[in-house]
Amino acid sequence: MDLSRFKRVSDYEWRVEPFGKMRVPAIIYASEALMREMDEKVFEQVTNVATLPGIVKAAYAMPDAHWGYGFPIGGVAAFDPERGGVVSAGGVGFDISCGVRTLTTGLTVADVEPVKKQLADLLFARIPAGVGSTGSLHLSMEEMDAMLKGGAQWAVKRGYGTEADLERIEERGSMKGAEPGEVSAQAKKRQKDEVGTLGSGNHYLEVQKVAEIYQPTIAAAYGLKEGDVVVSIHCGSRGLGHQIGTEFLRSMALAAKEYGIDLPDRELACAPINSDIGRRYLGAMRAAINCALANRQVITHLAREAFAELFPGARLELIYDVSHNTCKEEVHEVEGRARRLFVHRKGATRAFGPGRPDLPAVFRDVGQPVLIGGSMGTASYVLAGREESEAHAWGSACHGAGRSMSRVQATKRWSGRQIIDALAARGIEIRSPSLRGVAEEAPEAYKDVSAVVEAADRAGLAHKVAKLVPLVCIKG
Amino acid sequence: MECTDYKRMDENRVKAHWEHFRHGADIGVRGIGPTLEAAFEQAALALTAVVCEPERVRPEQPVEVRCSAPDAEFLLVDWLNAIIYEMATRHMLFSRFSVHITDLTLAATLWGEPVEVARHQPAVEIKGATYTELKVFRAADGAWVAQCVVDV
Numbered sequence A: 001m002d003l004s005r006f007k008r009v010s011d012y013e014w015r016v017e018p019f020g021k022m023r024v025p026a027i028i029y030a031s032e033a034l035m036r037e038m039d040e041k042v043f044e045q046v047t048n049v050a051t052l053p054g055i056v057k058a059a060y061a062m063p064d065a066h067w068g069y070g071f072p073i074g075g076v077a078a079f080d081p082e083r084g085g086v087v088s089a090g091g092v093g094f095d096i097s098c099g100v101r102t103l104t105t106g107l108t109v110a111d112v113e114p115v116k117k118q119l120a121d122l123l124f125a126r127i128p129a130g131v132g133s134t135g136s137l138h139l140s141m142e143e144m145d146a147m148l149k150g151g152a153q154w155a156v157k158r159g160y161g162t163e164a165d166l167e168r169i170e171e172r173g174s175m176k177g178a179e180p181g182e183v184s185a186q187a188k189k190r191q192k193d194e195v196g197t198l199g200s201g202n203h204y205l206e207v208q209k210v211a212e213i214y215q216p217t218i219a220a221a222y223g224l225k226e227g228d229v230v231v232s233i234h235c236g237s238r239g240l241g242h243q244i245g246t247e248f249l250r251s252m253a254l255a256a257k258e259y260g261i262d263l264p265d266r267e268l269a270c271a272p273i274n275s276d277i278g279r280r281y282l283g284a285m286r287a288a289i290n291c292a293l294a295n296r297q298v299i300t301h302l303a304r305e306a307f308a309e310l311f312p313g314a315r316l317e318l319i320y321d322v323s324h325n326t327c328k329e330e331v332h333e334v335e336g337r338a339r340r341l342f343v344h345r346k347g348a349t350r351a352f353g354p355g356r357p358d359l360p361a362v363f364r365d366v367g368q369p370v371l372i373g374g375s376m377g378t379a380s381y382v383l384a385g386r387e388e389s390e391a392h393a394w395g396s397a398c399h400g401a402g403r404s405m406s407r408v409q410a411t412k413r414w415s416g417r418q419i420i421d422a423l424a425a426r427g428i429e430i431r432s433p434s435l436r437g438v439a440e441e442a443p444e445a446y447k448d449v450s451a452v453v454e455a456a457d458r459a460g461l462a463h464k465v466a467k468l469v470p471l472v473c474i475k476g
Numbered sequence B: 001m002e003c004t005d006y007k008r009m010d011e012n013r014v015k016a017h018w019e020h021f022r023h024g025a026d027i028g029v030r031g032i033g034p035t036l037e038a039a040f041e042q043a044a045l046a047l048t049a050v051v052c053e054p055e056r057v058r059p060e061q062p063v064e065v066r067c068s069a070p071d072a073e074f075l076l077v078d079w080l081n082a083i084i085y086e087m088a089t090r091h092m093l094f095s096r097f098s099v100h101i102t103d104l105t106l107a108a109t110l111w112g113e114p115v116e117v118a119r120h121q122p123a124v125e126i127k128g129a130t131y132t133e134l135k136v137f138r139a140a141d142g143a144w145v146a147q148c149v150v151d152v
Helices: A032-037 A040-049 A109-126 A141-150 A152-157 A185-191 A216-222 A238-259 A276-310 A389-393 A407-413 A416-425 A435-440 A449-458 B036-051 B072-090
Strands: A007-010 A013-016 A026-029 A059-069 A071-079 A086-088 A099-108 A204-213 A228-235 A270-272 A317-323 A325-334 A337-346 A369-372 A380-385 A429-431 A462-475 B002-009 B015-023 B026-033 B061-068 B092-102 B105-114 B135-138 B144-151
Touching: A013 A040, A026 A040, A026 A389, A032 A449, A040 A059, A040 A071, A059 A389, A059 A449, A071 A086, A086 A276, A086 A337, A099 A109, A099 A276, A099 A369, A109 A204, A109 A228, A109 A276, A109 A429, A109 A462, A141 A152, A141 A185, A141 A276, A152 A276, A185 A238, A185 B072, A216 A380, A216 A462, A228 A276, A228 A462, A238 A270, A238 A276, A238 B072, A270 A276, A276 A317, A276 A325, A317 A369, A369 A449, A380 A449, A407 A435, A407 B015, A407 B026, A416 A429, A416 A435, A449 A462, B015 B036, B026 B036, B036 B072, B036 B092, B036 B105, B036 B144, B061 B072, B061 B092, B072 B092, B072 B105, B072 B135, B072 B144
Parallel strands: A026 A059, A429 A462
Antiparallel strands: A007 A013, A013 A026, A059 A071, A071 A337, A086 A270, A099 A228, A099 A317, A204 A228, A204 A462, A325 A337, A369 A380, A380 A462, B002 B015, B015 B026, B026 B144, B061 B105, B092 B105, B135 B144
16 A cells, blocks of 8 residues: 555554545554555545544554455444434445354363364364355244344353353343344345354354463453463354345445435445434344344354363353444543444454443453454464553454455465365364365465554554464364 | 356357456456346356356256346346345355346346255355446447456
8 A cells, every 4th residue: 555645643553634525534553564565445445434424533444454345344433423423334244243252161282182183073063154054043033033132142041051151242142222123034034044154254163272372461361371272253143144234235325315425435335323224224233233143152052062072071161252343332432521422343343441331340450352363274363452442443453364365366376175284284173065165265365364463452452462373173 | 267158149249258356355246248138147157156166056946036226237236136145045056047127127037956065165155246346337349247346
C-alpha cells in the first residue's frame, strides 16, 4: 500500500484525515511492514466506511486488514443511533458471529502424543465437517426458534454442556434482542440440518499444545501453562447466517436511496438503526449470533464425547468464546460522556480490558481472552484485552491471518496429499473429507499470523499471552 | 481454470465459457456467452467449479428456480444465490443449467445430483454471491459477460 497518503501517528498507528465525503478520519493499526504489504483496497474500503452516516470518532482497521466486502476484513466502526447512525449487513458479513472458542483439557502433550492418530480419527468421525455434511440434530421450526432465541443457553438446556460453560461465552451464551420472527423461512430451512457442523473453508477444530507463554499472570488466570493441551473451535452461524446476510444485503442495498444514503459501494449496504429495516436486521442478526453460539456449544459437546472415550475423566473447560463478525450495542465513553453505540467488528475481535463491567467476574482483573485463529498447520494465539484497548478501536483487536494466495493458486502449487504428508512429518495430524479443500487451505497460502499478533500487541490493542501450535486439525 | 462449451457458438463465434478471477480471500466467477442467458449459465458452471470439478457431477435430477430483480446485475446475484440455496438445502451439486430471462425475470432448470464426498471431493461451501466486482455487460466483440465475487 502507498503510505504517502497516511500520517504516521506512531510506529503502529496510521491516520488518514477526512477528505471528500469522509465524516471522520480513518485509522489503521499495523507495523510499517504490514502496511506496505496491505492491499490497496483496504485504503479505499476503510475510507468508504468513514463516509457512512452517524459514524463516531473514526473508521478503524486492524493489523490483519485485507480486502473485504464493503468493510475491509479487520474493520471496526461504531455508529450512534441518536445521530442518524446506521447498521450495515455488509459491515457484519455473511458469516455472522463466526468466532473461536478455546477449551483447556487438563492433559499434557505427553498424554496426547501416544494416541494422537486415534484422537484425530475419533474427532473426525464425531464432528460433521465439510460440504453437504449434516448434524445429528434436525430441528423442528419450534425448536429452531428456541435455539435462535437462546443460543448456547438453549444448547445447555438440551444437555449440550454445562451452566459453567455459559459464564465463559460472550453475552453469557445468549444474545439479547434476537427476533427469530425476522429470520426468513429460507434461512431457517438452510440451518435445519446444520446445527453442530463445522462447515468448510478456513473453519476447523484443532487440538493444540501451549507452546509459549508471554504473560504468565494472565495465562494463569486463563488456565494456560506451557506443555498443556487445549482444543480450539473456529466456525460460525452456518447456512442461517449466510442466508440472513444475503437477504439483508440485498434489501439494504435497494433501500439505501429511500433513506437518503449515498453508498460508495453496494457492498456497504446499510440502513438507519432507527428504521424498520435496521431494526429487523438487528433482530435477525442477533438470532444468527445465537445460532453461532449454539453451534459452537454443540460441537464442544461432541469434542468432549470424543475425548471421554480416549481419556476417561478428562475435563474440557471453556476458557472463552469470542465472535469476530458482529454488530453489538455497547456503551463507550466519547469525549467524557457515556454513549450507546452500535459497534461493527468485521473480522475483528472484541478485546475489552480489565474493569469493563460487561466482562465475567473471572476476567475483570486481567481483561478478556482474545482468541486469534491461525490457518491449518500454523500457530494460533491467545491475547488479552487491556485498559488502553478501549482508547483505540472501541476495545477491538485482530482476528487472524488472512490469505496471501488465492485458492486457485494454492491448488496449482500443492496437492492435498502433499500437504497432509508434510504436516504429518511435522507432527500435525490433518483429517478432512476433501483433498482439494486441504490444498486450498495450505499453510503457505496464508500470511504470517505472528506478525499480525506482534503488531496488535505493540499497538496497544491487546497483550500477547500465549502461543498455541496444532497437534490435530479437523478441516471442513 | 477454464472450460469451454463448443456447442454454444452463435454467428459472432462467441464461445460460451467460464473462468475464475482472483479476489483476496475469495474467488470471482465469470460467465461469458453469446447471449445474456448463456453468460448466466456459464457463471453458474463457474460457481459449481468453485466447489468441485463440474465434470464430476452427473446432471441427473432437475430443480426449477425463479427470481426477478430491478436490474441485470441484481438478477445475476439473485440467480447465483438461488443456486447456492438449492445446493445447501438439498445437499446437491449441479452441472447443467438452462436459463430463460424475460423482463428481468429469470426461470431456470438446474440438473445435478446429491453430494457424494468421496467422488466429488467438494473443496468448500459457498456462503453467498456478493456485489463485489459485480458486472453484467456486453463486450466489444458482442459477448455477454456476467461476473461477481463469491464469498467462501
